[in-house]
Amino acid sequence: MVTTKDTADYVAVDWGTSSFRLWLIGRDGRVLAERRSAEGMTTAAKTGFEAVLQSHLDAISAPANLPVIVCGMAGARQGWVEAGYLNTPAALADIVTAAVPVPGIDRDVRILPGLAQRDATAADVMRGEETQLVGAGAILSSGEHLVCMPGTHSKWVRVSQSTVTGFSTFMTGELFDAISKHTILSHTVGDGGAFDGTHPAFIEAVKQIRDNPALATNRLFSVRAGQLLHALPATDGKARLSGTLIGVEIAGALSTVAAGGICLVVSGSLGALYQAAFTAFDLDPILIDADDAVRQGLASAARALWPL
């Protein structure tokens, strides 16, 4: 591992609600070291943001003068330093210049702001995803795009020539978790194993909700009834719950905008699920790796803040 100050350029941190990821980036743009932990905002708010960051910097022997660029919930009101929001419509280029320095520490640490849509009837916020959009800037720099960013709170973002014109959050991942654990469906899906986008129960659930999204809260109960009456296996139940929630997200997002030019920004197993769901909607989005996008977004910000 090479971590002298001759080759290390800056540190990039994606600091979410429940996860912390750090990369040491070299002058040539390569990742020299990486750290991942569960010390997200919720944990760090108790143990101290500076202490969490420093422990990871120490673990990779990062030089004391190395600057750090941060995105995500560390910039929330309950986070380290509030980094506020840029209001939509927001040019992606303005996100970087609105970075907020962490006061009172020796190291140069900047936190990127989130985005806010202040419409009275469609209030919405994001924090972290805006940096992925910056990272996907090459694709988004011309034309109109609809960007789907799945997760705990999935974001659907309308981007026009590198400006975010509006966005909508769907509580898909968090609802999956809360319904799986804290409703009668816990008896049905609790023991379910892993499944992917080829699972017939997943695809069927997506198609059912695509055909009538208004039945969402009924389709959820049918997962339970299917187990009682047809001995639906737990994994099938889990796949149906997931397909219902992802299906109503896609149907909802597409109910307000044209479906052209969709980008799917996602990493890991969630990518295959969403791709399968999009196929059920007869859509074929451009795939962008979310991990790459956030690193590239942080790199753009670092490059603008600290030119070589």
Place this chain on the structure above:
Amino acid sequence: MVTTKDTADYVAVDWGTSSFRLWLIGRDGRVLAERRSAEGMTTAAKTGFEAVLQSHLDAISAPANLPVIVCGMAGARQGWVEAGYLNTPAALADIVTAAVPVPGIDRDVRILPGLAQRDATAADVMRGEETQLVGAGAILSSGEHLVCMPGTHSKWVRVSQSTVTGFSTFMTGELFDAISKHTILSHTVGDGGAFDGTHPAFIEAVKQIRDNPALATNRLFSVRAGQLLHALPATDGKARLSGTLIGVEIAGALSTVAAGGICLVVSGSLGALYQAAFTAFDLDPILIDADDAVRQGLASAARALWPL
């Protein structure tokens, strides 16, 4: 309190998942005594169904030979004695004759069955509401009806000339509870006070989801974003959450059937909320008291099983 065997006729019990209600009914049909407790199926499955029932019978000095008619989750597989399901289409009159006796005890206790809709793509079950339908039999005996029965698991039942032809369950009440307590909305609605159907945030949420039910999981997040960006008070957030879930239930139910001849079977404060939501949908349902309906349904069953 008059509880001699000369005047007492039978005992009626509505035994739900989390609640137990018992009425001692006289030969003239009047309620001679009433008991309510939180010893629903979940509790009684641990402490013993017979012991729970006997403790309440003792408390009202019920004669030893008095028969007991039971509806609800006591007849579930995890309940006292499994009372099975009648399959749709199911004549309301057949529910009473399918009552299952509790074996191995001295007293004559019968548990009414639930209803099952075994369609592969719309599996559904009810247990308890069928007895309310029996109790509302006078209204349902002719013509076509769509019966809305709000609750933890709201039921929408299609009844044609006293026969249940089909039904759909919506997880409205349970989702309200799980989302309020176990998602990011807990920060937003946790401190919310009471509200009713006249609350503007409730009505607005119903109308928004009426106009586009596909946005359900987005509207849920907007409750959180509304608090962050517009300092939405907790009670407004709670009213919006409720309006969104009740709105998507009504929109979903009406998406598959004609909206004519709606009956609303409900008790307590939930009644006013649903009535306000129906008004937002330009509908004016016939109101039936759910407590009266279940008692009348149990009375019909008792009368058929144990003629005077």
